[in-house]
Amino acid sequence: MSFLKRFAITAAVVVLATGAAGAQDMKKVKIGTEGAYPPFNYIDSNGELKGFDIDIAKALCTAMKADCEFVTQDWDGIIPALQAGKFDAIIASMSITEERMKQVDFTNKYYNTPPAIAVAKDSTLAGATPADLKGVTLGAQASTTHGNFAEAKYGESEIKLYPTAEEYKLDLVNGRLDAVMDDSVVLGEWLKTPEGACCKLLGTLTPDPAIHGPGAGIAIRQGDTELKEMFNTAIDAIRADGTYQKINAEYFDFDVYGG
Amino acid sequence: MTMTSTLPPPAPPRRWTPARIAGHVFLAFWILLGLGITLGMAAGWDSSFLSTYGPRLLSGLGITLWLVFWSLLIGGLLSLPIAAGRLSNNRIFSSLAFAWVYFFRGTPLLAQAFLFYYGIGTFSPELEAIGLWWIFEEGLYAAVFIFSLNTSAYQAEILSGALRNVPRSQREACAALSLPRSITFLKVILPQAMIVALRPYGNEIILMIKGSAIASIITVLDLMGETRRAFSRTFDFEAYLWAAVLYLVMVEVIRRLWDMFEGRLTRHLVRRSDD
Numbered sequence: 381m382s383f384l385k386r387f388a389i390t391a392a393v394v395v396l397a398t399g400a401a402g403a404q405d406m407k408k409v410k411i412g413t414e415g416a417y418p419p420f421n422y423i424d425s426n427g428e429l430k431g432f433d434i435d436i437a438k439a440l441c442t443a444m445k446a447d448c449e450f451v452t453q454d455w456d457g458i459i460p461a462l463q464a465g466k467f468d469a470i471i472a473s474m475s476i477t478e479e480r481m482k483q484v485d486f487t488n489k490y491y492n493t494p495p496a497i498a499v500a501k502d503s504t505l506a507g508a509t510p511a512d513l514k515g516v517t518l519g520a521q522a523s524t525t526h527g528n529f530a531e532a533k534y535g536e537s538e539i540k541l542y543p544t545a546e547e548y549k550l551d552l553v554n555g556r557l558d559a560v561m562d563d564s565v566v567l568g569e570w571l572k573t574p575e576g577a578c579c580k581l582l583g584t585l586t587p588d589p590a591i592h593g594p595g596a597g598i599a600i601r602q603g604d605t606e607l608k609e610m611f612n613t614a615i616d617a618i619r620a621d622g623t624y625q626k627i628n629a630e631y632f633d634f635d636v637y638g639g
Numbered sequence: 640m641t642m643t644s645t646l647p648p649p650a651p652p653r654r655w656t657p658a659r660i661a662g663h664v665f666l667a668f669w670i671l672l673g674l675g676i677t678l679g680m681a682a683g684w685d686s687s688f689l690s691t692y693g694p695r696l697l698s699g700l701g702i703t704l705w706l707v708f709w710s711l712l713i714g715g716l717l718s719l720p721i722a723a724g725r726l727s728n729n730r731i732f733s734s735l736a737f738a739w740v741y742f743f744r745g746t747p748l749l750a751q752a753f754l755f756y757y758g759i760g761t762f763s764p765e766l767e768a769i770g771l772w773w774i775f776e777e778g779l780y781a782a783v784f785i786f787s788l789n790t791s792a793y794q795a796e797i798l799s800g801a802l803r804n805v806p807r808s809q810r811e812a813c814a815a816l817s818l819p820r821s822i823t824f825l826k827v828i829l830p831q832a833m834i835v836a837l838r839p840y841g842n843e844i845i846l847m848i849k850g851s852a853i854a855s856i857i858t859v860l861d862l863m864g865e866t867r868r869a870f871s872r873t874f875d876f877e878a879y880l881w882a883a884v885l886y887l888v889m890v891e892v893i894r895r896l897w898d899m900f901e902g903r904l905t906r907h908l909v910r911r912s913d914d
Contacts (some may be wrong), residue, residue, distance in 0.1 A: 456867060456870075456871060459874055460874065479872065482874075483874045519858075522868065528872075540858040541858065541868070547757065550757050550761075553760075553761075555763045555776075556760065556763075556776055
């Protein structure tokens with residue numbers, strides 16, 4: 381066999397192989413996330429995206445045989461960025477709410493945890509009801525269900541809204557805030573860290589369905605039903621085959637999927 | 640002499656050079672873009688937006704004006720010793736002033752806001768002990784504090800630059816007339832320096848108005864804070880449009896005021912018609 385012939389055959393094999401791989405047609409999905417909401421999504425000390433949302437997203441992508449790529453985006457602009465096509469889906473612990481449904485479509489929920497309030501360890505506050513927190517400075521993240529809930533139900537408190545969860549945590553530590561409101565898991569996990577040693581959980585709140593919605597879902601552009609169905613099927617699949625439970629166990633000692 | 644000789648010669652025909660064609664294409668592009676945005680806004684216009692969020696945007700405007708006013712005033716007072724330091728022959732005094740200006744001009748206002756709000760927040764027990772925590776506890780006061788320091792550096796540079804601009808001979812002439820130093824400064828040097836400093840001062844006010852939007856990230860509900868809040872509720876870009884209009888109005892008012900000030904300060908330089 382001449383060198384030229386061997387070369388031609390090798391080349392043909394390579395072309396066929398790559399063609400076959402290409403023929404599998406991996407759907408490319410760009411996923412937007414915030415990267416500032418531990419333990420759900422955050423950037424670790426190595427600069428890598430980590431968290432429950434990220435692991436669930438990766439599992440969903442494997443289940444629907446999609447090639448996924450992550451994009452981090454400030455919370456404030458995450459819905460407009462989805463609408464502008466910067467990415468195809470938001471997997472960032474976004475609660476499914478009426479207000480957001482006017483802008484984007486949601487898949488079914490992939491977890492649901494109640495809100496809670498945290499205070500300094502030496503706080504004299506006894507309860508977490510609006511009456512207990514009258515006149516108290518209460519912090520939450522802006523543009524979130526928690527921020528909206530605080531403004532709607534804790535009108536007697538002084539509400540301060542922050543761009544990310546990191547900032548209200550800083551202000552609770554340094555005493556600018558008397559209390560903060562967020563997801564019970566987010567607060568609970570933070571209280572276990574050295575930075576959260578200052579503080580304790582005051583109480584878990586009953587979610588308001590009109591404000592908090594049924595839980596966190598994946599947001600996609602309106603009318604993108606194909607992707608929505610793919611995600612819904614994938615959520616069911618990872619719930620059925622135990623992948624979800626495995627990821628759940630890595631992060632939490634209870635079932636975050638909720639009732 | 641005939642009448643025709645006084646007429647200007649006919650303009651040469653303007654040729655369609657590539658640059659002229661490109662200019663028209665770009666202009667058409669911008670006009671279309673402007674129309675598109677206007678139509679897009681008109682199509683999605685929600686008249687209930689203003690009735691719901693209008694009062695809050697106006698209250699935000701009030702906060703912005705309050706913030707800018709106090710920052711400029713305190714910054715202006717702070718800038719006097721710093722400008723004096725920049726012009727001083729005393730090495731310690733002048734290098735301190737230089738370092739101050741170097742730091743505040745050389746770092747982003749956003750970074751300064753984070754540093755002085757969240758950074759200083761970690762020293763809250765110490766600050767509480769010396770009774771200064773109240774400045775940093777409230778986002779609004781912290782914003783005035785940060786903006787004052789920032790603008791003092793810029794204002795000091797404007798002032799010292801303008802004073803340096805006045806020719807030495809003016810001082811020498813005053814000395815020859817044995818005018819007291821205070822009169823020399825107030826009546827001769829400063830008025831001339833103000834002509835040079837006026838425009839940069841106007842620019843600094845405009846920069847401060849726009850820069851004050853940074854207060855919204857340290858929990859102050861200024862115009863930008865209210866705008867972001869309204870946007871997060873409605874996802875309607877109308878919010879940012881109204882914010883842009885309000886900022887433009889503020890800047891336009893300053894611009895007009897400054898034209899008036901300049902007319903007044905340079906009235907001796909205007910050629911009168913009967914000259």
